[in-house]
Amino acid sequence: MPPAAPRSGDAIFANVERVNAELFTLTYGAIVRQLLTDLEEVEEVNKQLDQMGYNIGIRLIDEFLAKSNVSRCVDFKETAEAIAKVGFKMFLGVTASVTNWDADGTSCSLVLEDNPLVDFVELPDTCQGLYYCNILSGVVRGALEMVSMKTEVTWIRDMLRGDDAYELQVKLLKQVPEEYPYKDDE
Amino acid sequence: MMYVFNRNGVCLLYREWNRPLRTLNAQQDHKLMFGLLFSLKSLTAKMDPTNAEKGNLGVPQLPGQGCSFHSFRTNTYKLSFMESPSGIKIILVTHPGTGDLRESLKYIYNLYVEYVVKNPLYSPGTPIRSELFDKTLDQYVRGLG
Numbered sequence: 001m002p003p004a005a006p007r008s009g010d011a012i013f014a015n016v017e018r019v020n021a022e023l024f025t026l027t028y029g030a031i032v033r034q035l036l037t038d039l040e041e042v043e044e045v046n047k048q049l050d051q052m053g054y055n056i057g058i059r060l061i062d063e064f065l066a067k068s069n070v071s072r073c074v075d076f077k078e079t080a081e082a083i084a085k086v087g088f089k090m091f092l093g094v095t096a097s098v099t100n101w102d103a104d105g106t107s108c109s110l111v112l113e114d115n116p117l118v119d120f121v122e123l124p125d126t127c128q129g130l131y132y133c134n135i136l137s138g139v140v141r142g143a144l145e146m147v148s149m150k151t152e153v154t155w156i157r158d159m160l161r162g163d164d165a166y167e168l169q170v171k172l173l174k175q176v177p178e179e180y181p182y183k184d185d186e
Numbered sequence: 187m188m189y190v191f192n193r194n195g196v197c198l199l200y201r202e203w204n205r206p207l208r209t210l211n212a213q214q215d216h217k218l219m220f221g222l223l224f225s226l227k228s229l230t231a232k233m234d235p236t237n238a239e240k241g242n243l244g245v246p247q248l249p250g251q252g253c254s255f256h257s258f259r260t261n262t263y264k265l266s267f268m269e270s271p272s273g274i275k276i277i278l279v280t281h282p283g284t285g286d287l288r289e290s291l292k293y294i295y296n297l298y299v300e301y302v303v304k305n306p307l308y309s310p311g312t313p314i315r316s317e318l319f320d321k322t323l324d325q326y327v328r329g330l331g
Contacts, residue, residue: 059303059304062270062272062295062303063299063304065270065271065272065295066292066295066298066299067299069292072271073271146272147272147273
């Protein structure tokens with residue numbers, strides 16, 4: 001029997017268990033709020049959110065691969081498309097669009113029109129340096145690292161700071177091929 | 187019997203249901219199995235007649251490139267293999283008459299996701315110690331045979 005074709009994000013989203021969107025947003029808000037209280041330093045909170053996202057990403061990738069049945073992506077362009085169309089749809093229920101490819105195809109932007117994490121959120125003046133959705137950048141970085149791509153993910157536009165959309169820039173630093181882990185003489 | 191390895195060669199799981207002859211100690215066995223699969227993958231990719239670009243033998247490969255083999259059969263057993271793009275390898279050694287197990291391996295990968303990956307007490311890269319996973323896996327595999 002030939003392997004099943006990759007499923008579209010909508011199909012999978014319809015099949016997975018879902019939580020209430022408000023619950024998700026409020027829980028995330030509570031986490032960020034608590035981190036701000038514990039750590040106080042906005043940069044620290046950004047780093048911590050990124051680390052949390054990284055830990056999520058390294059596990060999320062297996063779930064993504066198992067449910068979505070995508071075959072291995074041949075190059076970074078396909079990977080970015082897969083993340084934007086299938087991944088975001090599957091886990092957040094929104095699709096992102098991929099834009100701004102640079103000349104060698106190693107860097108692109110994922111643009112999110114709406115973002116369930118930031119419903120009802122406003123940043124106060126004391127937290128202006130905060131990347132509220134930094135967890136997403138960690139998730140993308142962690143997930144890509146598990147498929148052997150070292151990337152750097154940063155926010156270019158953030159609606160909470162007054163821009164009109166969310167733009168995440170994903171830059172491929174290098175592809176790390178598999179190494180034989182055992183030494184030859186053992 | 188069944189093995190699950192991660193991308194660094196750590197054997198995450200080893201189960202056996204019917205293994206009459208044991209040849210090596212466990213560590214050697216795992217290393218041998220992992221080494222075998224690693225080399226086989228490399229070899230099959232290099233010998234691929236449809237692939238235009240070929241590196242030299244021994245050059246490490248990205249998990250995405252090259253064709254990937256999925257089973258081999260000898261006169262006494264059949265070994266089925268599946269590798270996810272994240273480097274998780276699932277191996278099932280069965281009776282030689284078994285049919286194509288690719289769908290089953292995919293199902294086992296899904297089980298792994300549900301019970302192991304989503305478990306907050308599990309640290310990635312360590313051997314799997316989840317009873318629920320073992321039980322479900324057991325039930326599924328016995329149902330296959």
